[in-house]
Amino acid sequence: MAKILTGIQSTGTPHLGNILGAIIPAIKMANQSHEESYLFIANMHSLTQIKNKEILKNNTFTTAAAWLAFDLDPNKSCFYRQSDIPEVTELAWYLSCFFPYQRLKLAHSFKDKSENLKDVNSGLFSYPMLMSADILIYDANIVPVGKDQLQHLEMTRDVAARFNNLMGDTFIIPEAKIQGNSNYVTGTDGQKMSKSKNNIIDIFLDDKSLKKQIMKIQTKSLSVDEEKDPDDCNVFKLYKLIGEEENIKNLASRYRKGGIGYGESKEILYNEILNKFAKNREKFFKLMDDKEIVERLLTDGATKARVQAQKVLKRVRASIGY
Numbered sequence: 001m002a003k004i005l006t007g008i009q010s011t012g013t014p015h016l017g018n019i020l021g022a023i024i025p026a027i028k029m030a031n032q033s034h035e036e037s038y039l040f041i042a043n044m045h046s047l048t049q050i051k052n053k054e055i056l057k058n059n060t061f062t063t064a065a066a067w068l069a070f071d072l073d074p075n076k077s078c079f080y081r082q083s084d085i086p087e088v089t090e091l092a093w094y095l096s097c098f099f100p101y102q103r104l105k106l107a108h109s110f111k112d113k114s115e116n117l118k119d120v121n122s123g124l125f126s127y128p129m130l131m132s133a134d135i136l137i138y139d140a141n142i143v144p145v146g147k148d149q150l151q152h153l154e155m156t157r158d159v160a161a162r163f164n165n166l167m168g169d170t171f172i173i174p175e176a177k178i179q180g181n182s183n184y185v186t187g188t189d190g191q192k193m194s195k196s197k198n199n200i201i202d203i204f205l206d207d208k209s210l211k212k213q214i215m216k217i218q219t220k221s222l223s224v225d226e227e228k229d230p231d232d233c234n235v236f237k238l239y240k241l242i243g244e245e246e247n248i249k250n251l252a253s254r255y256r257k258g259g260i261g262y263g264e265s266k267e268i269l270y271n272e273i274l275n276k277f278a279k280n281r282e283k284f285f286k287l288m289d290d291k292e293i294v295e296r297l298l299t300d301g302a303t304k305a306r307v308q309a310q311k312v313l314k315r316v317r318a319s320i321g322y
Helices: 016-032 053-069 087-096 114-119 127-136 147-167 207-215 234-242 245-257 262-276 278-289 291-320
Strands: 003-009 036-042 078-081 142-145 175-178
Touching: 003 016, 003 053, 003 127, 016 036, 016 053, 016 142, 016 234, 036 053, 036 291, 053 078, 053 278, 053 291, 078 291, 087 127, 087 147, 087 291, 127 147, 142 147, 147 175, 147 291, 207 262, 234 245, 234 262, 245 262, 262 278, 278 291
Parallel strands: 003 036, 003 142, 036 078, 142 175
Antiparallel strands: none
């Protein structure tokens, strides 16, 4: 039986891009698959950026609540919090001793910030080894990733192969499963939606704050009557990802004919988000009001995950000679 593993960083409440690009596909795969699935909150990775105890704690809960709000079934997958698995940090150290410094310098997570080294901590530099440990410690065969994460999975495959060549066959070499298509979810500024760019849409905000976010989406300076290219509009690009096919065609037609302003199209997008994600939003708010449920599910998941993690770690220690 193949094992599927995927995780998401808890650097804040998952935004629309995270939900469409990672959470929904991963949950669908886990709930419908006959394979063994491991889905986790990567809250240790977020420590490279966030150094506030309360923010770190709250981010873990909001991330977990978002997964659960989209009907993740803990009975069909192992759902856990990364920091509850101490075995993963031990394995990350072993892997670090088998991977070249020069290769780590090429990691996107480091290179993107390397021009300002005073802001780079050693955790960020060794990030790919912790990510590799997340994968290898569960004997994961399949890892759903976006194209921007493909490099880190290649590093995982590389370090596992290096270890196997030197110490004997120990690790299963995982395969990447590219999530969805190559298109990214557009942020409010037209770039890829990202918390670091502050261009996100957070569907779990209250109605007023959510509407304010949507109204900030950047558009061209065209009057209501002017014809518009729907494929060159940030509002339409987002609507196209969540709207019904017939409604998408109708809106595109209105754009091309003229007679619709960007204010109206933003209202249409806002109402679509409220309608499409009504049940998810309601479930999220309930979970955030009763965090004991979330805590119990994460703790139960960690108990299951540690059984597998300890099994692999024992194998690794034996290979090393410890």
